[in-house]
Amino acid sequence: MSMVLAAEADTTARNLTITLFLIFVAITLAITVWASRQTKTATDFYAGGRTFSGFQNGMAIGGDYMSAASFLGIAGIIALYGYDGFLYSIGFLVAWLVALLLVAELLRNSGRYTMADVLAFRMRQRPVRTAAAVSTITVSIFYLLAQMVGAGALVALLLGIKPGTTFLGMNADTAKIATIILVGALMIIYVTVGGMKGTTYVQIVKAFLLMSGALVMTVLVLAKFNFNLSTLLGKAAEVSGKGDAFLEPGLRYGVETAGDATKTFYSKMDLLSLGIALVLGTAGLPHILIRFYTVPTARAARKSVLWAIGIIGTFYLFTLALGFGAAALVGGKEITAQDKAGNTAAPQLARALGADFFGGDLGGATLLAIIAAVAFATILAVVAGLTLASSSSLAHDFYANVVKDGTASERQEVNVARISAFVIGAVSIVLAIFAQSLNVAFLVALAFAVAASGNLPAILYSLFWRRFNTSGAVWAIYGGLISAVFLVFFSPVVSGSATAMFPEHDWHWFPLSNPGIISIPFGFLCGWIGTLLSREHDERKYAELEVRSLTGAGAH
């Protein structure tokens, strides 16, 4: 009897999830079409006309940044491994201080549409813009694949397609591929039709939905434990079966293996390496950097980062309640039975809370459906931002400034940007279908490592080091990019471990999963050596960059 009821509730949840998702898609498509009518110039397409307020852009940054990896991934890691998941939340938040103090305002003042506008400001255009475009597209594609693969992995679980059953005639595998294609098609439409304006509004709507959903769940979790954090933690530790260790660092990262000092040493180095990449990656992510161009002034850029820090910080505090709440109320066994990586912890928690507070299976199904739809909205908004960043760079940096050497018309450039978005979207769909078995967290961590190793040194040297030059910029970007990818290729995440991309092969010799601790200093070192190897130096252009970036004179 209860099985039948549960099955009915599952169907209700599925129908409701699909309905809510379709409403979100309908609203965002309407916004996109509206935005397309306002999009006439290149500035409209790339930077949303630079008319957004600090608050709007702060929300959009939140919508761009809080990916499925944050929402589902962090909640999942905390639910399964306890305290260690919190490290991600902290690193992802503290990272915003780099953007606030060193990058956002100066970039806004001196750049125009892309990260490379600042990097190439006082350099030779072609080599620097080529390097920046390569790095932008690499980082964005890794990140994009992570989101699309995540969407595919979730759909079967969120729509409740079990092995042996079908949905609209699709089994779980077909449904995954269909989801990847659907997500890809939607992101192409958002970007090609709506440009930055459409994408920004999609991100604002998503941020609002995600914050509301996470807030409701947090309040319900806390209410369940009489708003006593200690009781919640105690229950989570008890249910996990790991006791106090669940509330302490060391179950997932920096694991201490008794009697194996080497393994313990590498595990702790890996923890430090991850910590560094998290905190230094954000300010080098191209899809985040281009958001600073959507506001009229540097002061508005500062305000948007302040809002973003408030919104993102609050959200990551919610993830504590979501993760430990899932551990306490759903339990690790139930979660891993659904998804080994724990990505369904938050939706499962929603079902448990809904059943508890709003009555039975139907209440559970309703809250599950809402949170599932929010998760899809989250993925869509992030992939749109990533597609826009990479197509902007391809059109503005590579096509207009490298291929056409600055002679392309505005209309040509925007047309190429639209075509690029289509091509990048199509390529991502194909790659994501083949990459379905890849670990999502690994792809995100790699994107952060590349951004921190290549882009960040180039940006900081560019803005603050008088002597920096073309050779230094090219060395920094390629040095950081290549070393990060190279080390990951020979790391245990690609081969030689049970959870590797190729578990049956073993060519790994680099002991860490995260390359940051080597590749980030290496990127900075490359930028320094590259600079010293060349005599090129343009004092006038440096004066112009410094004056413009600090004062906002001549800002676009």
Place this chain on the structure above:
Amino acid sequence: MTTDVPVPAAETPDRYVAVQRSDEFARLRRALRGFVFPMTLAFFLWYALYVILSAYARGLMDTKVIGHINVALIFGILQFVSTFLIAWLYARYAGRRIDPLADRIRAEIGEVTHEHGPRG
């Protein structure tokens, strides 16, 4: 359209050099760097301390403070508090010390080079 410098190219680079070498601009640079460099170093070391303690000082981090709330959790929450605090301090400092200087220099540059087209 792509990399154009939106100011008359012949005279302005020297104009920028002159501004860059002025005392007023040196004050602006000092005001900015004097805050953001030490603050970056401070929050980075504070964050690094947290990560290093998580890896190597398990005994300290595992100490319970109130109920099930241990040092590790409080340290983590303090990272949030310090981030919010530094953001607020910077906003206040920039509004008082950086913006007025930047505005004045920008206005002086504007007087000489004139406005150049719409701020796109």
